[in-house]
Amino acid sequence: MMKRQLHRMRQLAQTGSLGRTPETAEFLGEDLLQVEQRLEPAKRAAHNVHKRLQACLQGQSGADMDKRVKKLPLMALSTTMAESFKELDPDSSMGKALEMSCAIQNQLARILAEFEMTLERDVLQPLSRLSEEELPAILKHKKSLQKLVSDWNTLKSRLSQATKNSGSSQGLGGGPGSHSHTTMANKVETLKEEEEELKRKVEQCRDEYLADLYHFVTKEDSYANYFIHLLEIQADYHRRSLSSLDTALAELRENHGQADHSPSMTATHFPRVYGVSLATHLQELGREIALPIEACVMMLLSEGMKEEGLFRLAAGASVLKRLKQTMASDPHSLEEFCSDPHAMAGALKSYLRELPEPLMTFDLYDDWMRAASLKEPGARLQALQEVCSRLPPENLSNLRYLMKFLARLAEEQEVNKMTPSNIAIVLGPNLLWPPEKEGTEPARELGSQTLC
Template sequence: ISFVKDRFVVDCCVSLHRAEKTEVLSDDLLQIEKRMEVVRLASHSVHKRLVSCMQGGVGTDVEKRQKKLPMMALSQAMQDGGSSLGEDGLIGKMMEICGEIEKQLAVEQAQHEMQIERDVLDPLNQLAEDEIPNILKQRKQLAKLVLDYDSAKTRYKAAKSNNSQAMGGKLDPLKDEMDEALNKVEICKDQLSADLYNFASKEGDYARYFVMLLEAQADYHRRSLAALEEAMPNIQKNQDTLTEKPAFGTALEEHLKRTNRDIALPIEACVMMLLETGMREEGLFRIAAGASKLKKLKAALDCSTSQLEEFYCDPHAVAGALKSYLRELPEPLMTFSLYEEWVQASNFTDSDKRLQSLWTTCSRMPETHKANFRYLVKFLARLAQDSDVNKMTPSNIAIVLGPNLLWSKTEGTLAEMAAATSVHVVSIIEPIIQHADWFFPEEVNFNVTGMFNKSSHPATPDPEPNLDRKRPGSTGQDGDSHAPRKDRYLSRPNLSLQESRGLAVSAFYLVADESITVTETPTEDLPCPDFKAAP
């Protein structure tokens, strides 16, 4: 009964002193411990997200990774598509070449993911799943040992405070139990403290993992970019070689170089079609064509097709396509650089001086522009020969077509340009058409490439092969005066070039449907064709 009573007294004392907990870690170690748990959670989250970015999977070799990559599947699809289409077409050729590049990029990506897994993922996983959990486990072990020590210590104090004779013989075992518990606490505490300090000292190394991630990504993108830059010249070369760039809206020199032509395809094609079916069509270049037919013809010419038979029966669509091509050139056929010279040449009141100045300016045109201008002027002169039927005199042709041949670089819309320069353009283009064989005495074969049906209109001959190359009205070395050449194209046989400048010309251009309203007020009582706008 006495023993039970003494034991009850000891347990009561232990219960009373249980709240006295021994704290064995210093404040700085407690701060490291608290921060370590946050690091573990953050590292685990980053590791999880980074694993989801690994498109080739984790824990596999390079070859297996490559097969899992979406980019490798894309490469295979492109190469299969290229094989089925063949290398004759541009699409098949480009799919095969670009598919091979995609394969190279997939290989780079697989190697990149392998590097990320080795240098970043594995260390992060080791930190979040092994190193920090082991330290935290050791911290829990220390807490248990401290609790055991506190209990042994409490029991010892309780027994010591009891003065009964029965408890006096048990103080030594209780003290030995307390000392042993304290020794275990000290050993665990030293080990935990070392691990915590070691963790704190290695925080810079842990932070390095994220820097290594960016470095690996930068290296991967550099290698990928280098592969692309190495491949792009060859791809661009094939693209330029096989691509048929649209003619409309492309600079004349670029189009001629790309197609290896001397005369632009839209100009030759439209001229050949008009020579066949449009020379006696009234109001050619003036009457607007159907929008759908014009759009279809322009698309066909952009594809460089020679199968244009269906358009022969619609000369107005053909004329509209020719006007549209000239208007859409980035630089007018008669060039920006010579604009002022053309205008100055047209300002001469003396017809002979004006013609000579126009000829001089014409001779200064770039060869590509001059060749196409000569070709077009020769055709327009041929068209004017039938002006009694088609009503398209040199003056009328100059009015409707001139603004598409020459405009100022500084001016805005086509309508503004036409309103500002219409009179100048007419006085420039009209005499060139009137005296086409004087400006360009050499013959012109309209079917330059031979890709069109043989025209019933052969090359234009020089009507006066023995004519000296002098401007009209000039005086020869023998003192004889050469009279100005008779205009073979004007429907007004008595209207001289100087008189034609007396015409008051007004033009209002509607760009949307290409319709043009033109009025002419002769200064003399001369016959004038009925020249009204299309409805």
């Protein structure tokens, strides 16, 4: 027993500072030896970076968007600003600045929460698997191989010694039939069988370990991509945050008279979007679908289909105002509003409501109402389709586009609570209202009947 322990200590002492071990070195070429030396450093790097990166998170790890946002310091700041704003005159300079700042902090908090959730999914979780599962599994195979080779070498030494002893006993007069020779021969045979079995296990473990090393080599580029992706996620986060801040600062400075009013700035022409006829808007921008309809629908399809109360819950006034301004001045910067589905829904409703003539037109108002009043479903559907066919081409294209989206929205009614009936109630008055008569106010509340 003492000799075996001393032998093991000598083997451990022979282990190189870079991780080479005599048990595995004899099975590996120079290239794989270099790969083997990278295992432990890679495991430590993945573990240490994961630990430090995890500590950088401000939100609750593993939480969903709403829970994470509530725990962020930026959201606490936004809440404090909102409470302070209530005590100020909303028309005062300080009140307006505080309201805008509150909305921006809220938006920055959501951008940060999305960043951290992406970071967890695409960087932290892969690094955790690498340091806690994948590399430890390879190192475990390495240790198993070392142990088996060590046991195999020990057994081979015992077999060699037993073979010598058997030969010596025969030479000292113990003939082939003697008891001592028979005992020694049986021992040699037993050791040979044990050695063959252990050799088989060594070869099996060696093949598994070699396969692990080759797999590690093929995956090293993927592991490096974790760190590259970290930088890409950080860059996207800072770009989105900076874009939101630039837009807010521009509006704040304009409201406080700090903007540059040079001729080159004041002469800038932006195409009309809100408050102009559909035909004019489409002609000026060379579009088939109105910009607010298409942009809002695309972003809602991406981010808002499961948002409860979409089109029913109002967006913040300042955010909605900025979104509408961006729609006209810089539609390529709309991505910053993706994190606020209610603002996108509000911008879409506002566009429909501010059209000089409803999307379903004044001329067909009476026809829509007659078709919607029919009791028999089949007859009502046929009548509505007939009226729909008489819409101007641009109105028909935009209405059809919008209705396809609303049908998709209704498919998620179990989550977003927006049934076809609820959608008709909140959007119907923005699609159809009667023409104004002299001395009367427009009665837009009747429009929902058409969609029910």
